[in-house]
Structures are given as C-alpha cells and as structure tokens.
Amino acid sequence: xVKVTQSSRYLVKRTGEKVFxxxxxxxxxxxxxxxxxxxxxxxxxxxxxxxxxMKEKGDIPEGYSVSREKxxxxxxxxxxxxxxxxxxxxxxxxxxxxxxxxxGTRLSIL
Amino acid sequence: xxxxxxNSGPLSVPEGAIASLNCTYSDxxxxxxxxxxxxxxxxxxxxxxxxxxxxxxxGRFTAQLNKASQYVSLLIRDSQPSDSATYLCAVNAGxxxxxxxxxxxxFVKA
Numbered sequence: 001x002v003k004v005t006q007s008s009r010y011l012v013k014r015t016g017e018k019v020f021x022x023x024x025x026x027x028x029x030x031x032x033x034x035x036x037x038x039x040x041x042x043x044x045x046x047x048x049x050x051x052x053x054m055k056e057k058g059d060i061p062e063g064y065s066v067s068r069e070k071x072x073x074x075x076x077x078x079x080x081x082x083x084x085x086x087x088x089x090x091x092x093x094x095x096x097x098x099x100x101x102x103x104g105t106r107l108s109i110l
Numbered sequence: 111x112x113x114x115x116x117n118s119g120p121l122s123v124p125e126g127a128i129a130s131l132n133c134t135y136s137d138x139x140x141x142x143x144x145x146x147x148x149x150x151x152x153x154x155x156x157x158x159x160x161x162x163x164x165x166x167x168x169g170r171f172t173a174q175l176n177k178a179s180q181y182v183s184l185l186i187r188d189s190q191p192s193d194s195a196t197y198l199c200a201v202n203a204g205x206x207x208x209x210x211x212x213x214x215x216x217f218v219k220a
Contacts, residue, residue, distance in 0.1 A: 031206055040118065042198065042212035043154070050206055058207070090153055097142045097202045101153035 003027070004102035006091050012108045019078040021105050023091030031094045032074035034058075034066065036087040037104075043090065049074055081109045114201050116211035124219050129186040131214050133199030136180070143175055143182045144200040148213065154198055158184060189218040 007022035025032065033048040035058075045058030047066040055066050063085060067075045074093075078085055086109045092099040113136040123129045131145075142161055146154035160166045160173040160182065172185040182201075186193055199211040 035210075040212055043210035045207060048206055056206070097208060098144065098156050098159060099154075099200075099208065101155070104153050 004091055004093050004100050006089075006102040006105050008105050009103060010106050010108075012110060013078075013081050014110055015081060015083060017078075017081045019081050019107070019109075021076040021078075021089055021091075021107070023074045023076070023102055024072050025074075025093035025100075026072065027093065027095070027100075028071065029093035029095050029100075030071070032068065033092040033094070033099065034064075034074065034076045035090045035092065036060070037090055038087050046076065083109050085109050114199055114209045114211040116197075116199050116214045118212060119215040120217050121214055122217045122219060123189050125189060125191060127189050127218075129189045129193065129216055129218070131184040131186075131197050131199075131216065133182045133184075133201075133211055134180055135182070135199075135201045135209075137201065137203045137209075138177075138180065140177075140180075140201045140203045142202040142208075143173070144202075144208070145171075145173060145184045146198040146200060146210075148196045148198060150195070186216075189216075191218045191220045194218050 003026045034046045035043045049055045049068045065077045089105045091102040115134045145158040148154040158173040160175045166173045170187045174183045196213040198213045202208040
C-alpha cells in the first residue's frame with residue numbers, strides 16, 4: 001500500500017512565524033501535491049511537483065513556497081504565517097492521476 | 111476557471127436504499143474522473159475512477175459518466191451507515207492537475 005506521511009497531525013503557530021510542513025511518500029511516485037481544505041471550498045491546490053527540484057504553482061500559491069530536494073519528500077513553507085492560512089493541509093502523491101493522500105495537518109495560526 | 115460542482119448536501123438516505131451523488135464539470139477536455147470518500151477527520155481515499163462514457167461497477171458502487179452532458183455520478187446500492195461520509199468528485203483534464211469538487215455529505219440512517 002502507498003504510504004504518505006505528514007509530519008504533524010496538529011500544529012499551532014503564531015502570526016508572522018515561518019512554518020514548515022513536511023510530507024514523505026514511500027512509493028517512488030514522481031508527482032507530489034499540497035492542497036488545503038476549507039469547509040465549503042473543497043480541496044484547493046497550492047503547489048505541485050512532478051520531479052525533484054521541479055515545482056509548479058497551483059490555484060492558490062500566494063503566501064506559500066515549496067521544496068523538493070529528494071524524490072520522496074515534499075515540503076510546504078509558509079513564509080510568514082497569517083490567520084487566513086489556518087486550515088487543513090493535505091499532501092498527496094501519484095504515479096498517474098490517482099492521488100494518495102496523507103492524514104493531513106490541521107494548522108492553526110493565532 | 112475550471113470548475114467541478116457538487117451539491118453540498120447533506121443527502122440523507124435510509125439504510126438499504128440507493129444513494130445517488132452527482133457532479134458536473136466545466137472543462138470539456140476532461141479525460142479522467144474520480145470519486146473519493148472522506149470520513150470526518152480523515153483524508154480522502156479513492157473509491158472509483160472512470161475514463162469512458164457509460165457505467166462502471168465495483169461491488170456496491172457504480173460510477174456513471176456522460177461526457178456530452180459533462181456529468182458524472184456515483185450510485186451506492188444497499189447503503190450502509192458505514193457509507194456515511196463526504197464524497198468528493200475529482201476531474202483531470204490532462205497533465206498533473208486534478209480539480210476537486212467541494213464534496214457532498216451523505217448520511218445513511220440505520
């Protein structure tokens with residue numbers, strides 16, 4: 001089975017902090033994604049990566065950056081956290097179009 | 111802006127009934143269609159995918175696709191209380207980006 005592991009289930013940070021969310025997959029998938037999920041808005045794509053050191057902006061990249069130094073690891077960075085970034089963050093990996101998700105990180109910015 | 115629309119629900123059906131979940135999409139070039147199930151507090155898990163017009167059956171689940179009408183649906187036969195979850199429709203128009211709907215909440219009453 002595909003395993004996508006996110007480093008934290010719950011995280012509380014303060015406004016202005018730099019926040020790192022980590023994601024690791026064990027299936028050698030080329031594609032990795034970061035989504036945020038908010039009530040009534042569904043899953044929205046922040047960034048995705050189709051290869052090491054490659055990244056593409058999704059639909060809502062503002063305020064975020066990503067890093068993919070190794071194939072199995074995809075990191076989401078909140079450069080200066082703001083309260084409107086309080087959300088559930090989901091990492092996913094895929095070989096083709098079928099995405100496999102991690103358990104999510106519920107991030108609260110105070 | 112490519113869109114995937116779902117009725118947010120909640121959709122309530124009695125145990126043993128057929129639950130019908132519907133989804134429309136805006137991009138006529140869409141090629142791949144997915145249904146994910148998400149239990150409360152959990153991450154989405156893939157339950158069905160369909161690429162061609164018509165029906166695809168897997169156990170109690172049937173996915174139906176009508177590309178001319180830009181419509182995809184999921185039927186759940188013999189609904190069980192354990193089917194109570196949010197069902198996310200997802201559409202891929204090629205490439206790496208999959209667009210998710212906001213989801214339909216389903217309640218199956220015992």
